[in-house]
Amino acid sequence: MNILYHCTFSNQDEFLKLLKKKFKSHKIFTLDDNVQLEKIEAALIWNLPDKILKQLINLKIIFSLGAGVDHILNLSNYKKTPIIRIQDQNMRARMLNHVLSQILNYQLKLNDYSKAQTKKMWLDERHTALNKELTIGVLGLGYIGGFVANKLKLLGYNVIGYKNSINKNNLSIPVYYKNSIKSFLKLSDIVVSILPATKKTKDLINKSFLKNMKKNCLLINIGRGPSLNEADLLEHIKKKS
Numbered sequence: 001m002n003i004l005y006h007c008t009f010s011n012q013d014e015f016l017k018l019l020k021k022k023f024k025s026h027k028i029f030t031l032d033d034n035v036q037l038e039k040i041e042a043a044l045i046w047n048l049p050d051k052i053l054k055q056l057i058n059l060k061i062i063f064s065l066g067a068g069v070d071h072i073l074n075l076s077n078y079k080k081t082p083i084i085r086i087q088d089q090n091m092r093a094r095m096l097n098h099v100l101s102q103i104l105n106y107q108l109k110l111n112d113y114s115k116a117q118t119k120k121m122w123l124d125e126r127h128t129a130l131n132k133e134l135t136i137g138v139l140g141l142g143y144i145g146g147f148v149a150n151k152l153k154l155l156g157y158n159v160i161g162y163k164n165s166i167n168k169n170n171l172s173i174p175v176y177y178k179n180s181i182k183s184f185l186k187l188s189d190i191v192v193s194i195l196p197a198t199k200k201t202k203d204l205i206n207k208s209f210l211k212n213m214k215k216n217c218l219l220i221n222i223g224r225g226p227s228l229n230e231a232d233l234l235e236h237i238k239k240k241s
Contacts, residue, residue, distance in 0.1 A: 001026045004035070004043045004056070007065055015065075019044065050075045067091065067144065068224050070197035085143075092144045095222055096151050099192055103152075106190065106218045107134065129189075131156035137188030138162070140201075140223055141171060145194035149173055160187060164200050185212040190220065197224035207232040 005016055005028050020028050029035040037055040046065040053059075054077040062072060064085045072078055105111060108128050116123045135158040138149040145161070153159040153173055161175045162184045176184040185191065191213060195201045205221070205228040213219070221228055 001041050002035075002039050003028045004037070004040045004045070005030050006043070006045045006048045006052070008047045009065070045072070047071050048075070050077050053077045068197060070224060070226070087143045092147045095144050095194070096148050098222060099148055099220055100152075100155075102218070102220045103134075103136070103157075103190060107131075132158065134158065134189045135160060135187050136190045136192060137184055138173075138192050138194065139184075139205075140194040140196065141175065142194070142196065144222075145192075146171055148192065148194065160184060181209070182212050185209070185217075186214070188217060189214060190218045193219070193221045193223045193227065195223035195227040197226045201227040203227070203229040203232075205229060205233070207236070210236040 003023070003026055005019060007015060009015065016028070016030065029040070031052065037052065038057050040056050041058060041060050042063070043056060043059060043061075044063045044065055048071075053075050059081050062081050062083045064072060064083060067085065067088075069083050069085055072083055109126060112126075113123060136152055138145050138152070138159060138161045141149060141161045141163045149159050149161050149171060150173075159173045161171060161173050162177070162181060163175060164178050166177050193205060195204065201224070203226070205219075207229070210219075210232060
């Protein structure tokens with residue numbers, strides 16, 4: 001099989017070496033090679049130029065080298081070729097660590113204590129919530145979101161989830177669906193967004209969404225950028241500051 005590899009990651013060369021070692025029985029090309037693009041049958045890509053995709057007339061399948069697929073769907077020459085999204089256990093573990101770091105920073109008031117320390121001020125004892133006293137709402141329950149939700153529950157947090165479509169899942173948490181987002185937000189002390197970039201999720205976190213959150217709710221966004229309306233977020237922050 002003829003495979004095209006195109007990646008813009010900082011470790012792209014290292015990744016290419018691993019791929020060639022793993023798939024010795026296949027031919028892996030990059031755009032720097034003298035390759036006939038019409039003979040390419042599979043593509044492992046991240047940020048492939050649209051003009052190149054147009055020339056892959058015999059492409060059978062696309063592998064996205066990252067969690068998102070909008071870098072493919074947004075190309076004008078994408079013609080519904082099947083896409084497989086790589087699921088990386090290390091990536092979701094790192095995502096969990098980041099989410100947990102932000103939760104603990106908020107929960108333990110670490111910013112307040114850090115500022116006080118800089119000013120050499122002593123803060124009176126302040127209540128810091130126990131895990132069981134916080135409800136964390138996870139927005140998006142895919143490969144990463146489901147993992148994060150399950151792990152947070154194991155740590156003793158109250159965890160609820162939200163997703164657009166009703167389907168089977170292996171989660172042991174209450175799940176809210178499309179028309180119950182207000183109820184989901186009213187219960188959440190912390191909202192963790194792990195949404196993909198799709199037509200359904202575009203600007204889902206908007207003025208109305210932010211207004212329905214609890215007064216002191218923490219929003220952690222590790223999802224795709226288009227799911228959050230930045231103008232509405234900035235306006236919301238200005239009003240609350």
